[in-house]
Amino acid sequence: MFRLAVRSARVQMARAPVAAAIVRAPVRFYAVAPITKEEVTSRAFEALKTVAALQESKLTLEANFQKDLGLDSLDTVEALVALEEEFDLEIPDKISDEIKTVGEAVDYIYEEERKL
Template identity: 50%
Template sequence: PAVQTAFRAPFVQSRISTPATSISAIRSYASSSGLSQDEVTGRILDLLKNFDKVSDASKLAPTAHFTNDLGLDSLDTVEVVMAIEEEFSIEIPDKEADAIHSVNQAVDYIMAQPDAH
């Protein structure tokens, strides 16, 4: 019995200390991208100000709808979404990109992306 205890003790100690080192390597994605909503809104509005197909720049606002307010067609909207991807260094899947039709929707999407910057 004394021999078994001597061999077992180091094994238990190393086993206990192992999880502490592996926990420190975990990266947390629990919070949002770290960008403020105002910053995201401003960057998207700036992007749209520089988009030559916006029919009426005076209608640029956080509530602006790409088609109804800004006069963009579906191809223009795809170009805007691609520009948003580039601006924030993210990739938006086609299915989710098809649901972005306004500045607010784009802002909400970006705010939910932990990798956007």
């Protein structure tokens, strides 16, 4: 598909030698547009709403899982596993233990998604 695009571009240049003088900016094709932070956030919120014990109305980026959302440590683990499932990644234990707020979780997931 890429080769085809290159070929057609060449053909066009050959046909119109005058136009060839115009420098064509290289066009890059991506299979999927890179994920945005807003997208991560909204998907994370959706996933978190499935956690039973969570108080939905207080769900913000700054919310602390335990202080603001009324979860205990086991619920927090559950919430993070729900996020892992949503984004199909595995948060290492060390980092999971450090994550205290929704924002921190979103930041981590965003960084990981960008690496892909």
